[in-house]
Ligand code: SF4
Ligand code: SF4
């Protein structure tokens with residue numbers, strides 16, 4: 001049996017995905033937020049404000065920013081889920097909570113994209 | 118009506134299974150066996166068949182064969198399971214089974230894992246009942262409908278099989294982590310009104326290797342063959358530890 005199916009065998013269930021997504025979005029934020037700030041800083045330094053604003057109109061920049069907003073939303077809602085899990089009474093609807101967290105995060109990301117375009 | 122010859126009997130052969138079995142200690146390897154596939158055959162039946170018919174040196178562990186003793190757990194196609202109550206037809210993939218000793222524990226030989234650290238952690242989690250001296254006093258009154266008794270009752274049917282322990286990634290990442298079964302045990306004692314040292318139980322699970330190490334991945338709950346919910350027990354411990362800290366009891 002392949003290593004992948006062996007690794008997935010005991011982990012393929014919603015609570016584990018939720019953990020994984022939360023961990024990966026956290027790592028993604030840690031990597032890309034500094035990069036995002038760096039690029040912003042450089043762009044503002046080099047160009048006039050008008051030039052900078054037209055730069056943020058580029059599709060690629062918009063896409064990257066949307067990605068960052070999605071990461072942020074995913075990580076935030078994932079964190080709220082963990083707080084709910086640990087501080088509210090246990091509910092057997094943990095899967096529903098996971099789904100709500102993902103849904104809200106996705107909606108926030110799409111809304112941003114909509115407003116940005 | 119069909120003739121009785123067409124009806125499957127208890128020993129009907131359904132073809133052949135190829136079974137890869139871990140042999141040796143940590144530096145061992147997989148060895149392949151061909152085993153007849155029968156109806157209602159359990160994974161433990163397969164292992165026993167190999168030992169009786171193909172290789173008497175195969176080492177594995179079992180006792181009750183009915184899901185009571187907790188000794189027969191192994192990794193079956195990558196997931197931890199109690200093998201005496203796992204039907205081959207439910208888990209075989211294209212007639213193939215891969216059997217390894219339980220994850221997160223040292224291997225003794227073949228399919229037998231060394232359970233020492235698993236049970237040592239029950240001790241470290243203070244998983245022992247602390248009786249109240251009631252010989253001259255009254256009996257404890259335990260209300261079966263109280264929230265505490267319900268929480269305790271939900272966790273007491275653990276058979277100590279270490280399936281949850283093998284499923285948990287935090288155990289692999291942090292070898293000191295007490296693990297789901299020991300923490301679940303602590304939770305049942307904290308909810309037992311007869312226990313005399315409930316704050317002692319809380320203190321035993323309050324540090325880094327205790328309940329706060331859990332990431333709520335829920336693999337323990339997903340795999341526990343007895344349907345227990347160690348993940349929920351651990352969130353209960355987290356809340357109780359925080360409450361005790363805020364009250365200054367810890
Ligand atoms: S919920 Fe906690 S104890 Fe259970 S598998 Fe996950 S990390 Fe391990
Ligand atoms: S909690 Fe469940 S999986 Fe873990 S040792 Fe007990 S019975 Fe086995």
Ligand code: FES
Nearest residue numbers: 182186187189201
């Ligand atoms: S042999 Fe006892 S639980 Fe499987």
